[in-house]
Amino acid sequence: KNEVEQSPQNLTAQEGEFITINCSYSVGISALHWLQQHPGGGIVSLFMLSSGKKKHGRLIATINIQEKHSSLHITASHPRDSAVYICALSGGSNYKLTFGKGTLLTVNP
């Protein structure tokens, strides 16, 4: 079983819809990262969180440490949000990130 599981694997939405991408993990962590990768493009770190909730513009990330679960929400989705969203775990003194397989989001106009 993978240490980090993302769902759904693929998601198609209409512009304006509320989007939720989920990340579940099975190991102890010190922080969870959400990354965004546009088609053919580079990788951008969206959030790093260890508890509670963070918000940046239309993006909201939440984490529940007890349930080992995190969600990434996008409000009022836009075609430019189309990208692969990757969840990654870090374990404190361990410098390695453990990556999920990513969720491919397509937002249609």
Next chain:
Amino acid sequence: DAGVIQSPRHEVTEMGQEVTLRCKPISGHNSLFWYRQTMMRGLELLIYFNNNVPIDDSGMPEDRFSAKMPNASFSTLKIQPSEPRDSAVYFCASSLGQGADETQYFGPGTRLLVL
């Protein structure tokens, strides 16, 4: 800041040739990571440097791969000899502190195709 800079952005080479990928981390960042991304395996950490010192190279596939960081502003990843299975996107990332509990800033990647 210009962000993490990688060169070349694209590289096409023939099997057996030497390939050198370059990375300039963000000024002041102490940690540098080399990743490889493929469709089959996703993102994999190849090697991690902290303060120019290689801390863990256990992700380096085999002896054909080597990485150096001669100073705080430059790192190279070399493949010699290259093979078709090395075709992938190679990302360099840097972060301010030590460890993975820091935001990592990724470069644009080098798309390598070995024929």
